Amino acid sequence: QQQVKQSPQSLIVQKGGISIINCAYENTAFDYFPWYQQFPGKGPALLIAIRPDVSEKKEGRFTISFNKSAKQFSLHIMDSQPGDSATYFCAAGEGSNSGYSTLTFGKGTMLLVSP
Amino acid sequence: DAGVIQSPRHEVTEMGQEVTLRCKPISGHNSLFWYRQTMMRGLELLIYFNNNVPIDDSGMPEDRFSAKMPNASFSTLKIQPSEPRDSAVYFCASSLRVGGWGTQYFGPGTRLTVL
Numbered sequence: 041q042q043q044v045k046q047s048p049q050s051l052i053v054q055k056g057g058i059s060i061i062n063c064a065y066e067n068t069a070f071d072y073f074p075w076y077q078q079f080p081g082k083g084p085a086l087l088i089a090i091r092p093d094v095s096e097k098k099e100g101r102f103t104i105s106f107n108k109s110a111k112q113f114s115l116h117i118m119d120s121q122p123g124d125s126a127t128y129f130c131a132a133g134e135g136s137n138s139g140y141s142t143l144t145f146g147k148g149t150m151l152l153v154s155p
Numbered sequence: 156d157a158g159v160i161q162s163p164r165h166e167v168t169e170m171g172q173e174v175t176l177r178c179k180p181i182s183g184h185n186s187l188f189w190y191r192q193t194m195m196r197g198l199e200l201l202i203y204f205n206n207n208v209p210i211d212d213s214g215m216p217e218d219r220f221s222a223k224m225p226n227a228s229f230s231t232l233k234i235q236p237s238e239p240r241d242s243a244v245y246f247c248a249s250s251l252r253v254g255g256w257g258t259q260y261f262g263p264g265t266r267l268t269v270l
Contacts, residue, residue, distance in 0.1 A: 072256045083159070083246050083261030084198070128235060129198060141256060142188070142211065147197035 043067055044132050046146025053153050059117040061149045063130035066096035066111065073106065073118045074143070075115050079126045087128070088115070127151070159262035161247050167268045173235040179228055180249030188244040188259060189222055189232050198246075204230065205252075214228045216241075237269045 045064045055060045063073075074089035090097045090104040090113065097104045103116040118125055127150050131143040160179040168174055180187050188203040193225040202212040204224045212222070219238070235243055244264045252258035 061161040074258075075232070076261075081263070083248070083264050085261065086258045089256075089258075135256070142200055143259065144200075144204060 042094055043144045044130060044146045046130050046149060048148070048149060050150040053117075053120045053123075053151065055120065055153055055155055057120050057122070057124060058153055059115075059120045059153070061115045061130070061151070062112065063114065063132075063146050064110075064112045065132045066085045067132070067134060067144075068111070069134045070101050070132040070144075071135050072141075072143075073104070073113050074131050075102075075104065076129040076131060076145075077126050078129065078148075083104070084129055101130070117151075120151075125151055125153050157261055159249055161245075161262035163263050163265060164263065165266045165268075167270065168237055169270050170238055171236045172269075173233065174237045174241075174267060174269075176232040176234075176245050176247075176267070178230045178232070178247030178262060180230070180247070181251075182228065184249035184251045184257075185227075185258075186250045186252050186257065186262075187224060187230050188248040188250075189230070190248065190261075192244045192246060192264070193242075194217055201232070219223055234267075237267075239269045242267055242269050 075087045076084035077087045078084040101118045106113045127148045129148045130146040133143045135141045162177045163247045166184045189201040192198045201214045202222045207224045222232045248259040248261045
């Protein structure tokens, strides 16, 4: 069962454009939604994260929009740059009373920003 | 800090051989995660440790896979015997979780090819 569905699989955006990646989840117990960025040959790195008590979080050119009722969240990259070309993963995490917690990742979106 | 260190970076082996992947987490972190990344299945959590204790190994594919964390600064993932379908990039990640969520920091990965 795929608990976090991510789309599109790949995306080509012109420099200066807006890149939008969407994710949907099923488990209403998820309480943490990070986005990771991965460059070729590197491990994923945390880009930005949001909790369900807010509907939007912005850090520089990167914004997460969160819709709790629809169980969806998205990443917007404003003024996309060639250096943003990478694979982006959404993830969702469920905390537990025991204090242990893990992340479930989407399958990733390959973003190419053309010069 | 040097970040999460993994070795080897690349491993090519023949079917049936034993493979051992190594990870040194970030000093002071109390959680360690092993992931496998493939094009087909994306990023999958194999096992995670909290304070050196394995908490959930439900993601380990089968008995051929085993993981240990003898101390806070070292972990291994072993595959014995290896099979071609084990070919993937294996990531180790660590985090410091105090109360709420801790960011997972990924290592550079080990690219495993089983011939």
